Amino acid sequence: MIYKEKDLIEKTGLNLDQKSVDLLQKEKEVQVLSSLDIHEVAHLFTNPESYFFRSLSHLELIRKISTKNISIWFAGCSTGQEVYSASLMLSSISDKTLVGTDLSRKYIEKALSGSFFVFRKSEIKSLKKYEQLPQSQLHLNNNKKSLDVKFSSIKKEGISFDIHNLMDGPYNSGFDIVYCRNVLLHMTIKGKKKALSSLKDGVKEGGILILGDTDPHIFEDNWERKKHNNAIFWKKKW
Numbered sequence: 001m002i003y004k005e006k007d008l009i010e011k012t013g014l015n016l017d018q019k020s021v022d023l024l025q026k027e028k029e030v031q032v033l034s035s036l037d038i039h040e041v042a043h044l045f046t047n048p049e050s051y052f053f054r055s056l057s058h059l060e061l062i063r064k065i066s067t068k069n070i071s072i073w074f075a076g077c078s079t080g081q082e083v084y085s086a087s088l089m090l091s092s093i094s095d096k097t098l099v100g101t102d103l104s105r106k107y108i109e110k111a112l113s114g115s116f117f118v119f120r121k122s123e124i125k126s127l128k129k130y131e132q133l134p135q136s137q138l139h140l141n142n143n144k145k146s147l148d149v150k151f152s153s154i155k156k157e158g159i160s161f162d163i164h165n166l167m168d169g170p171y172n173s174g175f176d177i178v179y180c181r182n183v184l185l186h187m188t189i190k191g192k193k194k195a196l197s198s199l200k201d202g203v204k205e206g207g208i209l210i211l212g213d214t215d216p217h218i219f220e221d222n223w224e225r226k227k228h229n230n231a232i233f234w235k236k237k238w
């Protein structure tokens, strides 16, 4: 199968250049994949960067408004650090549903493994605050400069992960919170528009949408822009 730049951009919404497409072309294994298998090759041209407690003010906002039975969709969650961070911060909330989705199967498999090697000082410091919680095991390595983190009982904590393309509509509707940061900024104008529409459709009436700082604003009567400390978010009024 020969991938065309235009088709890939259309399929992912991403602002890809010819270099990423050439890289993909070079991978023998992907040449026979059907066009449905975008999830199998997405790791070859997407940016997976994520880390624990990234966008802390937005995670704090989630913590503040979450109550029993809260449902949150983390769209474009990469390898899942933002989902696990939220789960640690919401450990006292029962019956929660935290769904992480991403375009790439490889990233989702990594997220499902629940195993992470952490070396950023700030991440290690933040994670160690949750050392006593049973759902995460932290092992400081001999050099004391890195940390092995293993999350267990994912299901018990209400966490699930799945592959999903934001170009195909919402993963599901009726979420209390839809969280999507550092994803739309990699997209074309058309891609952003489609992704934003999927995200909005995922939010229930009265629910909220949390986007990245440079993402498009929503100019619709049923959406209200709100602020909590440094965190901007959008409330769906009806």
Ligand SMILES: C[S@@+](CC[C@H](N)C(=O)[O-])C[C@H]1O[C@@H](n2cnc3c(N)ncnc32)[C@H](O)[C@@H]1O
Pocket (backbone or CB within 6 Å): 011, 012, 013, 014, 042, 046, 047, 048, 049, 050, 051, 054, 075, 076, 077, 078, 079, 082, 101, 102, 103, 104, 107, 164, 165, 166, 167, 180, 181, 182, 183
């Ligand atoms: C830079 S990471 C951000 C991860 C996480 N949200 C964070 O802020 O730490 C961007 C993620 O968006 C995902 N992505 C890109 N296009 C997508 C699409 N069309 N549908 C779903 N996810 C997509 C990529 O696979 C990548 O994992």
